[in-house]
Amino acid sequence: MRLVKTDKAREELTGSLRRVGRRERNLLILADGQKTIQDFEIIFKDEARLMADSLIREGYLTCIRLTQSQSPPKPTLKPTPESLHQTNADTFEGKRSLATTRMFLFDMCERMFSRRAPEQAQMFRDAFRKARDRESMLAAARDMLQAVELVAGAERADAIGQRIAMLLPVEVDDEAFALSTLHA
Numbered sequence: 001m002r003l004v005k006t007d008k009a010r011e012e013l014t015g016s017l018r019r020v021g022r023r024e025r026n027l028l029i030l031a032d033g034q035k036t037i038q039d040f041e042i043i044f045k046d047e048a049r050l051m052a053d054s055l056i057r058e059g060y061l062t063c064i065r066l067t068q069s070q071s072p073p074k075p076t077l078k079p080t081p082e083s084l085h086q087t088n089a090d091t092f093e094g095k096r097s098l099a100t101t102r103m104f105l106f107d108m109c110e111r112m113f114s115r116r117a118p119e120q121a122q123m124f125r126d127a128f129r130k131a132r133d134r135e136s137m138l139a140a141a142r143d144m145l146q147a148v149e150l151v152a153g154a155e156r157a158d159a160i161g162q163r164i165a166m167l168l169p170v171e172v173d174d175e176a177f178a179l180s181t182l183h184a
Helices: 007-014 022-030 037-044 047-057 098-113 118-130 134-152 154-167 174-180
Strands: 002-005 032-036 061-064
Touching: 002 007, 007 022, 022 037, 022 047, 022 154, 032 037, 037 047, 047 061, 098 118, 098 134, 098 154, 118 134, 134 154
Parallel strands: none
Antiparallel strands: 002 032, 002 061
């Protein structure tokens, strides 16, 4: 069973009024018609089915059942006009790596904090410099996203979290990062 956003979900994700919780919102962001409930169980553990059932009942998600003869469509690399306005994050076709992710985090740190809160910006810069492995870098990113949410709001923090997920290497569970960044 693949999960697909409804128009109500798209409105929830693009509107300023929040009617669902953060974890449910993250599930909506990831529901692209390609992922199955099993994919979400990896990310959300035991909560996945309960959240998905609730979002289906409330009209935010629909499910597509696959028969054995059907195979899921291959994802396209080029964005469609519809997909461009469905996501807050821009497309990224560059190299996915921890180094690329780190550079993005330094850039966001400068944009969001260097003038408003120079001490906080320096703290984030130091944390990113000291982060030598994935876990320590992601911990610093989570801290920064929490600060971004306070300064610029949840929507901006979500958009940055989505971008971080696009920058992480493929072998890293990038969708889990997008969700875990704001819930750790």
